[in-house]
Amino acid sequence: MGTTTACVLGISGSLRSASTNTALLRAAGALVDPAIGFRLWDELATIPPFDEDHEAEPPDPVLRMREAIDGAAALVIATPEYNGSIPGQLKNALDWASRPYGDSALTGKTTAVIGASPSDYGATWAQDALRRSLEAAGAHVLDTGVAVPRSDEAFDADGRLADAALHIELGEAVWTLTTAMTEKEGLCDVR
Known part of the structure; x- marks a missing residue:
């Protein structure tokens, strides 16, 4: 574990180990002011299907996710686009x-949405959804x-966006997010 600080929590909607959306979150995290901090939440695959029968006593992975979201000052979520919308596992986690x-962990949470896709549109439909x-x-x-098109070619060897204009756009989105955080500054462990 790292230090406890006000932070931005990054959530990738992709389960793929070589996900360009996770790479996009890492690039965003590198642009967050170190005084604020950034944490990448990587437990999406552990969230079971939403079931109202278990809503009163949710499973441990759901409790950990809610705690991570509640403890963050803001969220940045990167979504791929599957069949014109968001991946089922991401939607399922958001339902929980x-x-x-x-009175949920999402209520009032300042959130930015970004996305990457191998298409020419950068997951814009998924971002809208x-x-x-x-x-x-x-x-x-x-x-x-931020919509990153042709994501399979978008990152350099260091994980930075190869297109300078996209890198600037991502920086502006991160700045907008961190300046929009509310007085309810969350605290989370920055790894």
Whole structure:
């Protein structure tokens, strides 16, 4: 474990080990002011299917996810695009995180949505769907975002965006997110 600080929590909607969306989150995390901190949450694969029968006593992985979200000052979520929308595992996790409605870990949470895709559109449809889902859950979703097209060619050997304009756009999105964080500064372990 690292130090406990106000931080931005990054959530990748991809389970793939070589995910370009996870690479995009790492690039975003490198742009977060060290005084704020960044943590990449990497337990998406552990979240079981949402089941209202277990809502009152959710499984441990769900409790850990909610705790991570609640402990963050802000979220940045990177989504791939599967069949024009967000991946099922990400939507499932957000369904768990959205409960109980109105008093969930997502309620009022300042959130930025970004995405990468091998297509020419950079997961824009998925980002739109993710924003709608987050807004319905009560998150404070920022208008800013980053769409990385042709993601299989978008990163250099150091994990930075190869396109200078996209790198600047990502920096602006990170700056907008960190300046929009509310007074309820969360605390989380930065690894």
